[in-house]
Amino acid sequence: MTWIADVAALEAIYPEPPVQTSLDKVAPRLTPLYRRWIMASRFCILTTVGPEGTDASPRGDDGPVVAELDPQTLALPDWRGNNRIDSLRNIVRDGRVSLMFLVRGSKNVVRVNGRARLTADPAMTGRFEQRGRHPRAVIVVGIAEVYFQCAKAVMRADLWSGTDDSGAVPTAGEMIREADAGFDAEGYDAGYPDHAKARMW
Helix, strand or coil, X not given: CCCXXXXXXXXXXXXXXXXXXXXXXXXXXXXXXXXXHHHCCCEEEEEEEECCEEEXXXXXXXXXXXXXXXXXXXXXXXXXXXXXXXXXXXXXXXXXXXXXXXXXXXXXXXXXXXXXEEECCHHHHHHHCECCEXXXXXXXXXXXXXXXXXXXXXXXXXXXXXCCCHHHCCCHHHHHXXXXXXXCHHHHHXXXXXXXXXXXX
């Protein structure tokens, strides 16, 4: 196999200039329409980078997944998870982040690139109170650029077709049992919905 090892070789394969609209759509802050789109999103993927490499983490909420602090700043609560804190460690060491926002049924994706910091300030964590609980920390993202991604990837994947493909993939319990032969996969999968319900926030 031959590898593409430098930018000149890559650009030789893609000699056409970027489509002009792909450049024109980039904004350095939230515009009214980008704000409207992001505030409709209940789910995003947070990507970070650190000394060990990259990390991508799904984030979801029962309303807007982020809050706008101002047109150049978003706040993302860190709700209860598995305490690996890979993304948070990366942010402390290297603030570069990207957010990819999805809205159910929309074929577009909106992306935010910028730099993030963490805070556990009670005034900030208190903004996100859910059922009497607060996140331990909040990721505050300074926006460098925001833009939508064209719909082709979602269209190719037919992501919102309504088809349930979950029966074709292993369960979480089965994947744990692959690493730990004695693990009770069926019990874990059966009990997880109730387990998670009490630990959403």
